[in-house]
Amino acid sequence: MKRLKNQRVYLAGAMDRVRDRGYGWRDEITPFLESLGIIVFNPIKKPTAIGQEDEETHKYKKLLKQQQSYDKLSELMKLIRSVDLRLVDISDFMIVNLDLDVHPCGTYEEIFWANRQKKSIIVHMVQGKQQAPDWLFGTIPHEMIFSSWSEIKDYLNHINTASDIETFNRWYFFNAKNN
Numbered sequence: 001m002k003r004l005k006n007q008r009v010y011l012a013g014a015m016d017r018v019r020d021r022g023y024g025w026r027d028e029i030t031p032f033l034e035s036l037g038i039i040v041f042n043p044i045k046k047p048t049a050i051g052q053e054d055e056e057t058h059k060y061k062k063l064l065k066q067q068q069s070y071d072k073l074s075e076l077m078k079l080i081r082s083v084d085l086r087l088v089d090i091s092d093f094m095i096v097n098l099d100l101d102v103h104p105c106g107t108y109e110e111i112f113w114a115n116r117q118k119k120s121i122i123v124h125m126v127q128g129k130q131q132a133p134d135w136l137f138g139t140i141p142h143e144m145i146f147s148s149w150s151e152i153k154d155y156l157n158h159i160n161t162a163s164d165i166e167t168f169n170r171w172y173f174f175n176a177k178n179n
Contacts, residue, residue: 005037013097051083
């Protein structure tokens, strides 16, 4: 059984206020996800020509702030936000890297956007599950909040292959054929 094959995941986490711009953890988890046949939506490497958030865009946003060109920054960010939320829409589930030392404004919106759609939201808490914001415990099943990447990989392997899984009314798998 390979439930996760062809499922789409969106990788949510801070980008504009982290040293590596969010590349590190995304680049580390992607090969594992792809080995399960999962289609990865990475907001740093969007599958579209619009709303890109590459290094050039990052520098341009900083310049707009320095120049106080807030109308241009707002226009750019509305496009980026729209593309990112659309990627959340078409994803089957999310993986979130949440670090309490970083302000992840867009990440919280993506979590709550996906939650309204009752998607599976898997959270990696950098400081550990015990430090997760209280609000998250009222938002998503606590069984989907993890302290380590190895726990997340084990969980995804379980979802992918176990004969019986707890869905938390979040995991839905549809057969292409009607049997």
